[in-house]
Amino acid sequence: MSAVDRVVGAVTSHTRIAIAVMVLLTLAIGAGAGAVEQESSLGQFQSDTPELKASNYIDGNFTTGSENATSVQVIVRGDNVLSKSSLIEMLEYQQRLRADSRVSGSLINESAEQPPTVGVPNVLAQRAIFEQTNRTLTRTDSAIQRGIQTAATDTETPTRAVFDQLNSSTPIRLGDTDYGQFEAAVQAFRNATSQQERAQIAADAADEMLAEEWQALRSGSGSGEVSLDRQIQALERLNATQIDGLIGRTLDPEQNPRADQALGFMPTGGYYEPGSNTADATVILVTQQTDSPAVGGGTATQEITDAQLAMQEVADDTEGELSMVIFGSGIITDEINQSMTDSMTIVGPLALLFVLIALAVGYRDLLDIILGVVGIFAVLIWTFGFMGWLGIDFNQIFIAVPVLLIGLSIDYAIHIFMRHREERFEMGNGDLRGSMKVALSGVGIALALVTATTVIGFMSNLISPLPPIQDFGVVSSFGILAAFLIFGVLTPALKIEIDGFLENRGFDRKKRAIGTGGGRLSDGLKIGSIGAKRSAYVVIAIALVVSALGAYGATQVDTSFSNEDFLADDPPDWLKDLPEPFAPGDYRTKQNLEFVNERFQREDSQADILIRGDVAADGSLDRIKAAQTEAATSNVTLKLSGGQASVQTPLTVINETLAGTNGNSEFREVVTAADTDGDGIPEENLTRVYDALFEVNPQSAGNVLYRTESGAYEAARINVGIKGTASGSETTSEMRAVATSIEDGSELRAVATGQTILFEIVQDQLLDTVIESLLITLVAIIAFLMIVYRVTDGSATLGFVTLLPVVLSVAWILGTMYLVGIPFNVLTGMITSLTVGLGVAYSIHISERYNQELDRHESAWEALDRSVTGTGGALLGSAATTVGGFGTLAFALLPALQQFGIITGLTIIYAFLASVLVLPSLLIVWTRFVGPSEKLDVESTASQTTEVPTDD
Template structure:
């Protein structure tokens, strides 16, 4: 007796010990279940790749001024979303967010909200302040002109003073020379003094006392200097001094005149000029503050909008949202408008505002919100519903995370009971015995306890994929139970004297090997997923394998031991526990199950040829199956109406994220939908920015690049940052312009000085585009907004084409979430292919080895696996016909098909081989195997199909697809085993089986005369 048979015999021999040990182990293992954590993020599916590493590099070394934040998009839809009333509501909505305790604690400190209403209100405030500053500037200009006119008038008076003094000096000279008499002198001198007094009086009439005194002082000094100059001229003319002394003395007097004029003009108006200078400096500061200062408060924005009439609002809206906005706010504002919006109009059917929240760690991937983020975004939706009198939808990582998690919960809540109900109904038909049904359900519960307990102890996170695990294990557990129970019933019918324990011993020894080989091959199938570079798929393979092994322990040991003990107790009290096995005893079901035997007897080669042809078609379709890995795969549609009538807690929640995501993709800039170009190497070489500019132009021409309604692509690069800073800072503008030698607006020399200047005047903006480490410049990056609904393959191809445009000492890499997901998508396809190959080769080798050892024929292993190979091609061809792609769940269908499908083939091959040895006739052995084991196969297939079939009622879309395709897999595997495998076994028996003499008899003709 083999070791395996002795192990199964001990289950019945020491049933109470088996029960005690396994129940204790169940408690210990199950203690790990509460430790399971849950995650719905797609980040966990990412593996190591160059694009993922570069994306991590960008997250670690570049900033946008909003590190560790997540952005929420609030879309307001309806007519007149640009009306004054709607925009005021948008600002009040933002104010409520800041006042709400749940939301406020998650908001970033600086400018946590922003939308088109903010841009328009701020623009209106700036225009108002700008008008005030222009008026003040005009006043200062007028005042400056007035002061200059006064200074000019005072200068003219000083000139007149000098002229009159010169006349007075000439009059004195004429008197001294006797040219005029004293009377004439006095008369003329008096006239001159009167004129001087009149000129001074006229000049000082509008001056203060101090100013008049200062001016009179300067006028007196001017008279004195003019007298000195006249005396000097007279001395020179009389030859009393030489020319050199004359020129020197004249120069000194002229210099003194300049001082006198300064005193008589600027000196007189010094205080006014100082005040004018102060006011001018204040005006300059106000203008700079207006341009670069802090954002006006929400209260100020609301107050400004409310003070405007609709015409003023429309005028400001047209100006701000025009493509040629002179204030430079158009690009900022248009980012909040639908891509179909016509710039400059006041009509739009939707607008968007952003809410920025703090989170633990930087993440570009939606769908992984913390509890605080989830709670706050739900609160944001509630506040939006109350504030706006039109539709307002909230789109953010918290909402998505909540819906994915909720869809998993709702799916389990609906699918779990349905699966159990279906299994119970099926078992009612198959078992027709309450105790056997209860034992089966109890066993299922224990298998799930073992599985989730191990998950907790191993620290494996529960994600979207693991919703399929309970259904998978329910189906497999019942599969094991049916085979054990049905075989036990058969033995009790055939050997009435063996009793409960004896029949169970024979049953376990009979099907134990098959159950063990099924477990081994199924585990091989699931563990083949370890070749996947995607951690969740590896975890799924591990957890599924643990569950399958647990199913073997529970239904191969614990449940049979319990059944033996309970049946003996009941029979000791007079209850008859003998039951007929499902599918035996003839009847319509027996005839249906024996159809494969009939076909194998009449035309086995025809069956095989037809199967090969159908499989060839399926194989062709397999090459056309698409692969999908996207957020949309895990976002639920709103459940069908009938689910709304379900009682609590089965009634599912409402789901809107999928619809909202589609709307945002079609109409707006997705905050998280960006491609990145990381440029590393010698980024200070002269042509770096020229290449960046060329890459920007290349990106603008790509189909997947998002284009705003003004026709401009949404691209951020070192150049765009530099242009913004240069427009606001004169010193950097000078540096930026000086480095541009060919006048094309792109610096092409001294780039290190340009980077230095950028970091000096705008360090935060610089860090968003240029990475500096220890004073050395390491990398620059471009950020390109892409169409939200663009295929990841298209984004990847086009962005890599942009990156390939860089040359020289620059290394450019295209990355971003879409590109990383495309890599995951290809890895998913690689996983499908590799796991299929590994599973096929491993199971093929395993079965050939096992059958060589146990049955003496390795070829029986190959024959047993062939129906599974056929069913794999059928299911892949079906996926192609249904347009169903490989995703994180359906991508495991090949290994699942082999793992599950081979079970049916092994059970039938094992039973056929046993009956062939026992009965000697191929046809009798085949009929007994198909009606006996075939009935068990039908029962287990029905429960497994039903278990997976109920997944169509799941809320999670990927789970629905998985349920459909897995249900079809079981159908194909069952059909292949009961329709195709008999023909294969007949051919194998004829050419490779016992005797292998080209006959279908294994005993002498005489011995079996009349049997067939």
């Protein structure tokens, strides 16, 4: 007795023990299911690359804003967002954000160097306040000078009286210290010997008395330190004409050399003309901060997510002429998580419903349907329990796992149940346990081979450098093993016990298997065997031609990895009309993303060039300048509304500091002294230049330079804003070229990094995974099948023949992906190994059944007919349920899942067609050259056999 017979005999003879053991295992393994957590970060797909290390280095050593901070964009749209009422409405919205307890706790402290909310209305209001304050100080300054002159020339009026009168007529209150300076200036004015000297004394005294006010005005301009109430008041005092003039003086580079600050909030790409007083969109930047580091990969912590959702609620509740939408990592995280939940809520019941319908049509037996469903739930419990025990998180691609296992579980159930029915009904083996033993023995080897080859296919994903794909391979493989055990032990044992119980009470449990009762179904399944009889070589030739065309299309399939792959389109109305809890939520981030990409600079659409080495060595800034110019002229670099490139380097920060209010004469002297050739770029003594830069502008300096605790400068950073519409491949190529130009002929090392580049690397690794997993799967399964068939049947070539239709179906499915425009992504990228892993099951069942029937019949043709009608019928049922299960993924909200469901369904169809149409011809050719060729000379007696009566 073989090992298979002993195991099968134990299961069928000791059914109650088998049931008890499997139930206990289900409870033990399933206990881990509660520990499964959900993870949606795209950062989980990143592997350990130099670019990722560079990104982590930047995050850890450069001051990219406040610590643990993240930014969210409020996209504001309206007829004219620059009208007075619109500007005030935006400021009032900012007030509501700061007053809302759900939001305020996540905002950075208002005392920070950057305000928690800032946009064009803030810049305009502060410019208005600056101009008004400047006019006030200028008038006060002139009044003080006149007062000094009056007090000095009018000797009859006490100086104090003149000062008091001056103080009462100016908007700025002067104190006792100011009076002391005023009195000293009056005396000096009287003692002066010339008019020029007197004027200088009065001017110096006025400047000294207002020194604090002038300093506060200069240092506070545009810093966001002015309260929102005061900003609103400043704009309310202006009429429409004054607002238009203010916009021109602020947003027109010809009138304002520092217009870049405000233009950064305006649309790019020609959607806004700098200086124009009309625009249909703008952006408000909100900066949030948490106690823990910000999450990478485009996702956010729960605290940030909740706050951004609250921001959207505040915006939706705002009554005004503007519409506002929140675009940030928290909103993206929430929509991805929500779409995962909604997809499972919709797809899960649909998949189960379809399976139930398919089983009802195929089984026509309520008990068998219930046993199948119980088995499915047991498989899912084992799988999720396994994930919990191993600490594997449920991510986007794991939504496909339940559907996959449902389809495979039904495959196992159909093959066992149909073979059991064949034995009891067609073969006349009425013994319940005996017929199940024959069914398990006959199908068991095929199922074991199917399980092994499918596991090999999925485990090939372990070669992928992407951790989630590795996890997917491990979890799917375990789920397949669980399905094999549950439907090979638990379900047959339950069926024996329940059928026995019912038959002892007079119920007839004998049912006909699918495809064995003659009629159109049987005739349809025989098409492959008929083709093999008439001209096997023609069938094989046609299949090869079609496969060659598919192979060409396979070379043209694109690869994709981006946020858009995981963002759901807004669901159709009929889905929204579903009753709770099936009705999905609203999804608008993908549409908003397209708008932002087209018109604004996304906070996450940036590239960095990390420069390491002695960045303070003589001539380093000349190299950085050359790289800056190259980056600025790149086609992928974002051009702001003013036309300037969005590029920040140590040199741009130095120049901005020289031009801005933070600059001072000492810093200018240091920079000028280091610029030996007068080209505006410091060439030597860069350590002193950098030190001076940190003294006057530490925040911006820390954004582009890394200074160690010992004071050495070991790294610099070039930050490049990337167009939202730029492709990942072009961005990576352009930025790597910039990095290479820095390294050429120098001791500096440069690495191009950033989210766009990291995603492009993942995309390349996806393509590598597709190719490598396919090759590994094919080689491993061919070797496995050839060894198994050599040992069990004495013919290794049968293993090769069995896999050949699957290879053909791989070419068919890849060609289809090219024709319908479906790219390789984190889900469809596994389609090659999945096609082989799932498709080989159909071929194995046909080959194994054919091999068994050859021993039972004198004619190979009769053996082929029996195989394609008996096993082919079970394959048709399993294919229908699997295709239907995966087809329900077309109703998922995630585009990647929809594509995966469609292409996997087609994979099953192609695998089935290859096994019943092409494989029969291959088996006949194999029989002619390797197998018992003498059986090809014996005519089939199928037509002479007595027709088996159909049951009602």
